[in-house]
Each structure stands twice: as C-alpha cells, then as structure tokens.
Amino acid sequence: MERRKLIGIGIGVGAGLAVLPAWWTLRQVVNGAKGDWHTDTTPLERAFPLLGPLTDAKWVSSRDNDRAIPAPELVISGFARLTPGKLAELTVAHAFVSEGPVGDFTSWFEKPLTGEGPENPQWIRSHELDRDGSGYSTKLWFDRRSDTVRFWALNPYG
Template sequence: MERRRLIGIGVGAGLAALPAWWALRWAAGGTGDERRGGDWHTETAPLERAFPALGPLTDARWVSSRDNDRDLPSPELVISGYARLAPGRLAELTKAHPFVSDGPAKGFTSWFEKPLRDQGPEDPQWIRSRELDREGDGHRTNLWFDRASDTVRFWALDPHG
C-alpha cells in the first residue's frame, strides 16, 4: 500500500510540473519550434536519402512527427510534405513505371501536418505509381505526383527503415 501511495505522489507531482514548465517556456518566448525559420523544413538531402528513386530535388517543404509542435512528439517517425523534382525527372519516372490518376485520400490531418495546408501546387492533377510506393517491415511510403508542377507529395512512416 505504501508503494502505491509513493508512486501516485510521484506521478501527480510530474503531471503538476508539466503545465508549469510549458508556461515558463511560453513566457520566455519559446514555442519549442525555434530551430526552423518557417513552420516546415526545407532541406532536400534527407528526402533524397529517404526517396532515392526521385533523384535530386530542387525545393521542399516538409514536416515530421518528431517536430516539437507539442510537448509529447510521436515516437514513430512520419514525414509528410511536398518536394519539387529536377526538370525532366517526372517524365523519366512515367516512362519507367506505370502510373494511374490517383490523389491522396485525405488532406493533412495529423497535428504535425498543419503547416502544410495550402502549400501545394494550384489545382494538382495527382498521379501515382504503386511501384514507387513501399510497404513492409514497419515502414510505408506513399508518393503522388503532379505533372504540371513537377511536384511530389509524400507521406512516409519510418522512411529510412
């Protein structure tokens, strides 16, 4: 009985400290997201490593489930966003793989994807190749392409797996 009481007191103290920590951080002007100039990442190198079939990328806007937009980020790594392919790369991909008209089933609905809303191409006509998507062994990658803008929209669970 004494052990349960001590555990309860410890848990209660920890939960009481979280709002105080958050309030102090907020009052100091920090949101936990100071490392990025905008609300998304713009580096292309991590995406080129995660999606080697896309080749070099010229521009990117992406977010991660491990971005600190809230106090308890996800233990799973999910990346989501847009990237621009090098000129002519989408034409090469469409010659090498079968594509169908298919857009993402949903918008950016996860808590960490909020900054991506309204960031994609105007009136995209998404196409997709199941050959370029990956699934299995705890990871999943979905890629959608817009021919008019040479843009790829991606969503990947454990993309480096």
C-alpha cells in the first residue's frame, strides 16, 4: 500500500510540474495583453529632471520580468508625455536636430513597448540633453506633434 501511495504522489507531482509551465506561459500571455510596462512618472521625473513634471508614461526596465539572473545594470526605456509647452521651452533653450531612434525596441525587456508610442512621430533630438559619462548614458527623442519623449537610459540615477 505504501508503494501505491508513493507512486500516486509521484504521478501527482509530475502532472503538477507538467501543468506549471503551461500555467506560467498562459499568465505571461494574459499579462502581456494588458501591457507589461510601468506607468508611474515619479522615477522618470527623478531620472530626467529637465523634463519637468510628466503627464503620462509607459516604460520598462532591464530588471523587469522573472529572470533567473538579474540584469547587472539598470536600463529604462519607454515613452513619457511632457506637460503642454515644455517641448517649446526646451527647443528655445537647447539646440535640436531632426533625428529619430535608429531602430525599434530590440532588447528582451523592451518587447512590450513594440507598437506603442505616437503615431507618425516627427522626432527631434538634442545631444545637449543626452548625458554620457560616469557610467550612465541617456538618449532622448522628442515628438513635435504629441509632446512625447522616447527615452533610453543606462544607469539613469548615476
């Protein structure tokens, strides 16, 4: 009788382990469908103080998701909406050029942002506003039509 119980428990555990990956995959699909990004603007306002208060955001981090090995460096990437008039203020104070991002989102953690962002953007960029050095780097692209900023930042908090 003991042997039958052990075999039954083994089959039950084995079936449970077989269902676990299917459950996890289904959970990822469901969560991905509703958007697997952050919407809190406070961390972005800390990372990019020159942008001032932000009204809306969709962003991801290299430390997001369930990964066995955490990312050693923090990268944040996404979109944020500036307050009305902020982009005009920035373009008066800094030199801008017409320049868009080189590609779409390519890192594993950026996949939820694919297809997001403004429609038919007219990107401009100020290299003065990008930071580089001391272990951090930031790239900011601004859409003239929607007051949206697309950002990518390595170690944005220094």
